[in-house]
Amino acid sequence: MKKLLYILIFFSLLEINALDFETVLKNVNNTFEIKNSVLEITKLEKELIEIKNPDDLIINLTPSIKLINPEDSTFIDDAEITGTISTNISTGLTKLEKEKVLFANNNLRLSKMKLEEIKFTTYIKVFELYKKLWLLQAEEKVIRLELEAALEYEELLTNSFESGTSTLFNLYSSVERKENTEISLNQNILEQRVSMYELMFTIGQNMKPEQLENINIKVTELPDSKTLYNWLLENSNLIKIEKIKLSELIETTNRLDDFDVDMSIRPFYSSPGNAYSASANYNFTSKELTPTLSFNISNNSDTWSTGISMNLSVGSNKSDNLESDSLEVEYDIAQAKLNLLIETLNLNLKKTYQKYIQNRELLYQAEGNYKNAKLGNDLVKTKIELGQLSKYELLESNANLLRSQWKVESARVNYQLSWLSVLESSSWYSKTVIEYELND
Secondary structure, eight states, X not given: OHHHHHHHHHHHTSOOOEEOHHHHHHTGGGSHHHHHHHHHHHHHHHHHHHHHSOOOOXXXXXXXXXXXXXXXXXXXXXXXXXXXXXXXXXXXOOHHHHHHHHHHHHHHHHHHHHHHHHHHHHHXXXXXXXXXXXXXXXXXXXXXXXXXXXXXXXXXXXXXXXXXXXXXXXXXXXXXXXXXXXXXXXXXXXXXXXXXXXXXXXXXXXXXXXXXXXXXXXXXXXOOHHHHHHHHHHHOHHHHHHHHHHHHHHHHHHHHHSOOEEEEEEEEEEOSSSEEEEEEEEETTTTEEEEEEEEEEOOOOSSOEEEXXXXXXXXXXXXXXXXXXXXXXXXXXXXXXXXXXXXXXXXXXXXXXXXXXXHHHHXXXXXXXXXXXXXXXXXXXXXXXXXXXXXXXXXXXXXXXHHHHHHXXXXXXXXXXXXXXXXXXXXXXXXXXXXXXXXX
């Protein structure tokens, strides 16, 4: 046990630099969550371009050749070459394609909003990891002082036992206290290394263990819970997603309820003799123009002809009506999910807000305890000067004071994290500028 302790102490005393929080923040965009969200936005942007341009320009050419062999000849006398060339030209988006574009725009807009939410969530995660590691580093100093006090106490009881003024039980208790403190120190140093690896992994960096700065967030006053709830209803991305789903169901239902009418118009022209014919078919439903040119067509007439034809088909809308009925049920389900989501988010907001108030009170309590510990420590120092107390009692008092100060910092971290949780659960972070300050 002692050998392990000395090894850990050796590594912990190596020369290390201070890792400032600003450096950590600069690497937040390296986290997997943010990188993945950015790639998702890029993917949706490309998909939107694809949806807006659904058709490629395709030219169809159908040539043919006919070899003519007269009855009184064994050789080919003539050849006729005919052919048709046509293409499909998109003149706009169909109702279904417009719906897809609308939905794709919705997805892209929501993904961009989610990116901002992910950035804030990641900020909380990184800040929590940073402060967790800082607290471990700060606690190491506390434990070392507690270990010094425990060693002094063990020596004091050893001398007392040898002089017959203390029992063996008390001596064993002092040894056990020292060993438990050594175990706490070992555990603390190991947790520091694990926390450092976790922090570096999160921000995508590979830095050596460093001493962290004591960064604290400037906690600003929050509005009342009712104001936060109203803001949540209008700005929560989760609620926006569900509302957009409802609007998309309405959009699809309206499209399905439209009359199933397909109409096309086709002007044409045929030249006299063995020449050509041309036509242009336009479909109002598919928004496609199909020009066609045929050449060297056999035509026994010596006159040209032109005209226009129209095709109109009307469907019964049976399948669309059935699908529309199904979507109405789906709409009711989505509305129920939205109502449940709002209640769930409201409950979560109440929990985080109460936790914020509780942690604020715990911080006040810890600060009060520290003041009492400071008064007690001052009294011990005075008695030390008067020769009324031992070195152990001074070490014990100093350790208690340092532990009390550490508890204040731990309570402050919990208070700041609960404040960030309220911002997250209410979506109030979009209205808040987060500032932090460096403390000694």
